[in-house]
Amino acid sequence: MSAPQGAVLLEVQGISLSFGGVRALNDISFDVRAGEIRAIIGPNGAGKSSMLNVINGVYHPQQGVIVFRGQPRARMNPHAAAFQGIARTFQNIALFKGMSVLDNLMTGRCTRMHRHFLWHALHLGPARREELAHRARVEEIIDFLEIQHIRKTPVGRLPYGLQKRVELGRALAAEPSLLLLDEPMAGMNVEEKQDMCRFVLDVNEQFGTTIVLIEHDMGVVMDISHRVVVLDYGRKIGDGTPEQIRANQEVIDAYLGVSH
Amino acid sequence: MNAVADTFPRLLQEHAALRPGRTAMREKHLGIWQSWTWAEVAQTVEALACGLHELGLRRGEHLAIVGDNRPRLYWCMAAAQCLGAVAVPLYQDAVAAEMAYVLQDAEIRIAVVEDQEQVDKLLELQSQCPALSCILFDDPRGLRNYGHSALRPLDALVASGAAFAAAHPGLLTAEIAQGSPADVAVMLYTSGTTGRPKGVCQTHGSFIAAARGDAGFDHFTPQDELLSYLPMAWVGDHLFSYAMALTVGFCVSCPESGETVSTDLREIGPTFYFAPPRVFENLLTQVTIRMQDAGRFKRALFGFFMGVARRVGARIMDGRAASVSAGDRMLYALGDLLVYGPLRNVLGMSRLRLAYTGGAAIGPDLFDFYRSIGINLKQLYGQTETCVYVCKQPSGDVKLETVGKPLPGVTIRIADNGEVLVRSPGLLSAYYKRPDATAESLDAEGWFHTGDAGYFDADGHLRIIDRAKDVGRLLNGTLFAPQYIENKLKFFPFIKEAVAFGDGRASCCVFLNIDVAAVGDWAERRHLAYGGYTDLAGKPEVYELLGQCVEKVNRDLAADPALGGSQIRRFLVLHKELDPDDDELTRTRKVRRGFVAEKYAILVEALYSELEQQHVQTEVRFEDGRRGVVAADLRLCTAKCFTLAGERAA
Numbered sequence: 001m002s003a004p005q006g007a008v009l010l011e012v013q014g015i016s017l018s019f020g021g022v023r024a025l026n027d028i029s030f031d032v033r034a035g036e037i038r039a040i041i042g043p044n045g046a047g048k049s050s051m052l053n054v055i056n057g058v059y060h061p062q063q064g065v066i067v068f069r070g071q072p073r074a075r076m077n078p079h080a081a082a083f084q085g086i087a088r089t090f091q092n093i094a095l096f097k098g099m100s101v102l103d104n105l106m107t108g109r110c111t112r113m114h115r116h117f118l119w120h121a122l123h124l125g126p127a128r129r130e131e132l133a134h135r136a137r138v139e140e141i142i143d144f145l146e147i148q149h150i151r152k153t154p155v156g157r158l159p160y161g162l163q164k165r166v167e168l169g170r171a172l173a174a175e176p177s178l179l180l181l182d183e184p185m186a187g188m189n190v191e192e193k194q195d196m197c198r199f200v201l202d203v204n205e206q207f208g209t210t211i212v213l214i215e216h217d218m219g220v221v222m223d224i225s226h227r228v229v230v231l232d233y234g235r236k237i238g239d240g241t242p243e244q245i246r247a248n249q250e251v252i253d254a255y256l257g258v259s260h
Numbered sequence: 261m262n263a264v265a266d267t268f269p270r271l272l273q274e275h276a277a278l279r280p281g282r283t284a285m286r287e288k289h290l291g292i293w294q295s296w297t298w299a300e301v302a303q304t305v306e307a308l309a310c311g312l313h314e315l316g317l318r319r320g321e322h323l324a325i326v327g328d329n330r331p332r333l334y335w336c337m338a339a340a341q342c343l344g345a346v347a348v349p350l351y352q353d354a355v356a357a358e359m360a361y362v363l364q365d366a367e368i369r370i371a372v373v374e375d376q377e378q379v380d381k382l383l384e385l386q387s388q389c390p391a392l393s394c395i396l397f398d399d400p401r402g403l404r405n406y407g408h409s410a411l412r413p414l415d416a417l418v419a420s421g422a423a424f425a426a427a428h429p430g431l432l433t434a435e436i437a438q439g440s441p442a443d444v445a446v447m448l449y450t451s452g453t454t455g456r457p458k459g460v461c462q463t464h465g466s467f468i469a470a471a472r473g474d475a476g477f478d479h480f481t482p483q484d485e486l487l488s489y490l491p492m493a494w495v496g497d498h499l500f501s502y503a504m505a506l507t508v509g510f511c512v513s514c515p516e517s518g519e520t521v522s523t524d525l526r527e528i529g530p531t532f533y534f535a536p537p538r539v540f541e542n543l544l545t546q547v548t549i550r551m552q553d554a555g556r557f558k559r560a561l562f563g564f565f566m567g568v569a570r571r572v573g574a575r576i577m578d579g580r581a582a583s584v585s586a587g588d589r590m591l592y593a594l595g596d597l598l599v600y601g602p603l604r605n606v607l608g609m610s611r612l613r614l615a616y617t618g619g620a621a622i623g624p625d626l627f628d629f630y631r632s633i634g635i636n637l638k639q640l641y642g643q644t645e646t647c648v649y650v651c652k653q654p655s656g657d658v659k660l661e662t663v664g665k666p667l668p669g670v671t672i673r674i675a676d677n678g679e680v681l682v683r684s685p686g687l688l689s690a691y692y693k694r695p696d697a698t699a700e701s702l703d704a705e706g707w708f709h710t711g712d713a714g715y716f717d718a719d720g721h722l723r724i725i726d727r728a729k730d731v732g733r734l735l736n737g738t739l740f741a742p743q744y745i746e747n748k749l750k751f752f753p754f755i756k757e758a759v760a761f762g763d764g765r766a767s768c769c770v771f772l773n774i775d776v777a778a779v780g781d782w783a784e785r786r787h788l789a790y791g792g793y794t795d796l797a798g799k800p801e802v803y804e805l806l807g808q809c810v811e812k813v814n815r816d817l818a819a820d821p822a823l824g825g826s827q828i829r830r831f832l833v834l835h836k837e838l839d840p841d842d843d844e845l846t847r848t849r850k851v852r853r854g855f856v857a858e859k860y861a862i863l864v865e866a867l868y869s870e871l872e873q874q875h876v877q878t879e880v881r882f883e884d885g886r887r888g889v890v891a892a893d894l895r896l897c898t899a900k901c902f903t904l905a906g907e908r909a910a
Contacts, residue, residue, distance in 0.1 A: 135291075136290065139290035139291045139292075140290060142290075142291065143289070143290055144401070146517065148288075148291070148516045148517050148519070148520050149516075149517060149519035149520045149523070151291065198402075202401070202402055205402070205404065205405060206401070206402070206404065
């Protein structure tokens with residue numbers, strides 16, 4: 001598929017991140033254009049999740065700059081990143097297990113709720129109207145992800161594949177301009193993977209959301225992303241379209257191993 | 261206004277005039293039940309019809325409709341009929357190749373589909389169906405970047421149709437006025453278990469007559485409610501969700517999605533319900549599983565009151581409460597408060613006045629369960645070719661074994677070979693482009709040959725026993741209905757498949773397949789160790805268990821004067837499961853009796869000899885395509901037979 005030639009939404013410049021003596025990321029630079037699906041791949045321990053954590057402010061790199069929407073960003077926390085329009089899902093599902101699917105999705109709206117929580121606690125006039133508007137938006141996401149039948153089911157009772165879908169739903173509920181997906185297809189069977197691929201593509205196409213995703217499954221990545229960054233031991237070893245990555249000798253070596 | 265509306269478009273106009281503000285249809289969307297009044301429906305149908313007219317849909321042409329039950333798809337049927345065109349609903353889960361045949365056969369030019377899935381399927385078929393030039397879709401999701409010239413959203417059609425209607429007032433009124441009850445309204449394709457699917461042409465007149473007859477028989481009113489969730493291409497759904505709704509004027513609701521039907525059922529609380537036996541069975545299984553997980557007190561309560569219901573529930577349902585003791589009536593009333601009522605509520609059947617089942621035989625336990633908890637479950641009998649308007653069990657006069665009495669206006673004759681012949685106001689006008697098939701099924705005197713074998717019992721109820729071509733006779737002349745015997749056996753949870761032999765033989769013998777899950781569970785509870793299907797099937801204990809099932813079937817058969825002579829004399833449990841991969845079953849899991857008889861000829865012969873054991877080797881195909889051989893020494897067992905009820909009395 002042809003990559004959208006949109007403006008650069010996010011730019012990562014010379015990021016280095018260490019934990020004590022371990023260099024997780026070493027001088028990484030790449031950009032993400034508005035409207036594209038950008039994949040970060042690499043073997044285990046390559047620094048993929050660390051990169052995602054840097055983007056949404058969980059980790060603070062020792063060196064390097066992140067430019068989001070043209071603004072170089074100061075040290076920030078995940079909460080501020082969420083308010084800037086960056087939403088994410090996690091490698092190990094991080095939902096509220098005891099709450100229903102609907103309530104989990106409603107929590108995704110909290111960055112957009114303006115009334116004081118006391119108003120909401122009393123469920124009066126303006127707060128009530130606000131909740132109705134948010135509920136309508138959440139219902140559209142339920143419809144979009146085809147999870148109507150589990151709307152009122154506690155998340156903990158759902159199979160893994162559906163929990164992953166709910167987590168995607170919660171991230172979408174925040175109406176992000178940048179969506180970070182950490183291994184959205186890990187641990188799924190073939191059919192669940194296909195469904196998830198379709199949802200990721202539909203999100204990108206229908207809502208125009210820019211997506212950065214980490215994935216292990218090379219086949220999936222090559223099929224759905226516009227451009228790919230390859231990390232290995234904290235270094236960037238490849239960056240380009242899926243075709244370019246497929247032909248990159250260093251990437252092939254990193255994935256298949258080299259005889260020494 | 262016409263005295264009596266005699267086509268579907270006129271019926272719609274009549275309702276829009278008589279009850280404009282009343283709800284005609286509902287659909288749950290975004291978690292909220294959206295509803296449309298009769299006036300709104302009539303208006304949208306008018307816009308759709310004008311839009312279709314603009315696209316060039318003309319009198320006598322076919323409009324394909326593919327998708328789940330959605331209001332706008334039903335309205336498109338009505339819109340096509342306004343123009344004198346014929347609606348052709350297709351099974352939405354059909355694979356592309358099956359759909360291609362119907363699209364070609366019906367010469368489809370314009371198709372209305374639900375969503376992207378169906379659009380993809382039809383686009384794939386366009387090279388095979390060059391006539392297909394326009395695909396209208398209801399749900400635009402995922403279709404934004406298709407850019408295909410044949411595609412058009414239904415929304416755009418409504419908008420342009422409304423504009424066209426405003427510019428050409430009177431055009432649609434004239435079209436509707438031209439329509440006649442003798443016009444073909446809808447073409448439903450038969451499933452095609454025997455050869456190619458055939459298009460059954462049904463007129464406005466026959467469907468309306470069938471709907472009026474049904475409505476009169478079971479007292480339907482505009483206050484009734486229905487949830488429509490069965491495939492739109494199926495005649496049952498067409499009769500109830502479309503023809504009856506328009507004839508009687510009640511409200512039809514469409515579920516939010518296929519998976520939410522049970523929740524939606526509870527929210528809507530329909531007053532009547534129609535489902536094949538399979539659906540009723542699934543519901544009962546869910547109830548049973550949930551009861552097993554319940555606490556001890558609730559389980560005991562449930563067990564006790566279900567016992568009461570089994571004893572007296574059916575009699576109370578049939579209005580024969582007088583024969584029930586006062587104590588039992590009080591217990592039943594208490595049970596209704598504590599168990600049956602809440603249970604009906606969970607099933608979404610609290611307001612249910614009537615439930616129908618048909619299409620396949622229903623097990624006695626299943627049938628009795630629903631009737632005993634106060635659900636008026638009744639069987640009906642009919643085909644696509646008769647608008648399902650042949651027989652129905654009258655309320656208060658329900659016999660499990662029969663499909664009820666002929667409906668008003670229906671005449672039934674039993675042919676010499678036992679085949680059921682029908683004259684019904686709902687008879688088809690023809691099979692589309694198949695004069696040969698029409699002539700074969702519809703004789704010169706107007707009898708429709710159903711292909712089913714049956715007879716009337718002493719009370720005038722029709723009993724269907726089998727397909728006419730399968731019914732044979734034993735050497736002594738007794739009627740032999742293999743499917744009837746097989747079904748009786750399969751109602752036992754332990755028996756998965758059964759194959760009966762006996763045509764032209766001295767007696768009836770059967771092959772059995774055990775249900776591994778049920779028998780395995782049974783064996784585990786008895787600490788009976790086994791290794792795989794073949795081992796379990798050969799256990800003497802299992803033979804004994806199945807022997808009891810066969811004995812019960814024989815006892816039932818003995819009570820039946822017509823079939824009592826065909827009791828099962830000997831049986832065996834097959835060493836392998838019958839499998840579609842080995843061509844022993846069809847893909848819809850129907851036994852291919854002739855093939856099985858040939859493949860296992862050695863076993864059939866052994867059953868009719870007096871052998872106690874027979875060695876057999878069978879080639880099987882595994883799921884990965886490899887072949888292997890299963891060999892076993894099978895035991896053959898003689899079953900207990902009973903003397904006929906009539907003979908004993910004599």
